[in-house]
Amino acid sequence: xxxxxxxxxxxxxxxxxxxxxxxxxxxxxxxxxxxxxxxxxxxxxxxxxxxxxxxxxxxxxxxxxxxxxxxxxxxxxxxxxxxxxxxxxxxxxxxxxxxxxxxxxxxxxxxxxxxxxxxxxxxxxxxxxxxxxxxxxxxxxxxxxxxxxxxxxxxxxxxxx
Numbered sequence: 001x002x003x004x005x006x007x008x009x010x011x012x013x014x015x016x017x018x019x020x021x022x023x024x025x026x027x028x029x030x031x032x033x034x035x036x037x038x039x040x041x042x043x044x045x046x047x048x049x050x051x052x053x054x055x056x057x058x059x060x061x062x063x064x065x066x067x068x069x070x071x072x073x074x075x076x077x078x079x080x081x082x083x084x085x086x087x088x089x090x091x092x093x094x095x096x097x098x099x100x101x102x103x104x105x106x107x108x109x110x111x112x113x114x115x116x117x118x119x120x121x122x123x124x125x126x127x128x129x130x131x132x133x134x135x136x137x138x139x140x141x142x143x144x145x146x147x148x149x150x151x152x153x154x155x156x157x158x159x160x161x
Contacts, residue, residue, distance in 0.1 A: 087130060094127070115142070 083091065094114065095101070103110040116124050124139050132138075 081134070090127070090130060 091099075091112075094112075098114040098116065099112055100114060101110040101112050118141070121139075128135060128139055
């Protein structure tokens with residue numbers, strides 16, 4: 001630290017524009033010392049960035065994958081996602097029953113979801129197999145907190161698409 005302070009003191013003596021009054025001399029040197037520590041710390045962080053530069057390749061590939069999800073589908077790709085008559089009939093039946101549609105605040109499309117009791121696990125897995133091309137993930141088992149009034153622990157299966 002003494003080396004850094006002496007360098008700044010020599011710089012102040014050599015350059016007339018940096019000369020300061022004696023009462024402020026100590027505060028100025030402390031401020032310059034703090035700035036030099038910040039600069040040295042920044043340089044050390046830059047070394048870490050160079051060390052981790054290999055992670056940039058991984059990051060770029062992840063960004064490109066994410067950007068592919070944000071692209072709009074072409075007309076041909078949209079037509080490839082059409083439902084068969086069997087799936088359309090199943091979907092209409094589910095909408096009349098337990099299935100509900102929900103739309104995100106800023107979203108354009110809606111997602112379809114339903115919850116079933118744990119007794120209907122086979123039924124839910126059967127439906128998932130039918131619609132798995134349109135689902136982002138499989139059914140999940142939800143175990144909420146027990147009901148305060150009855151102390152019953154309800155278990156439900158949830159599926160979203």
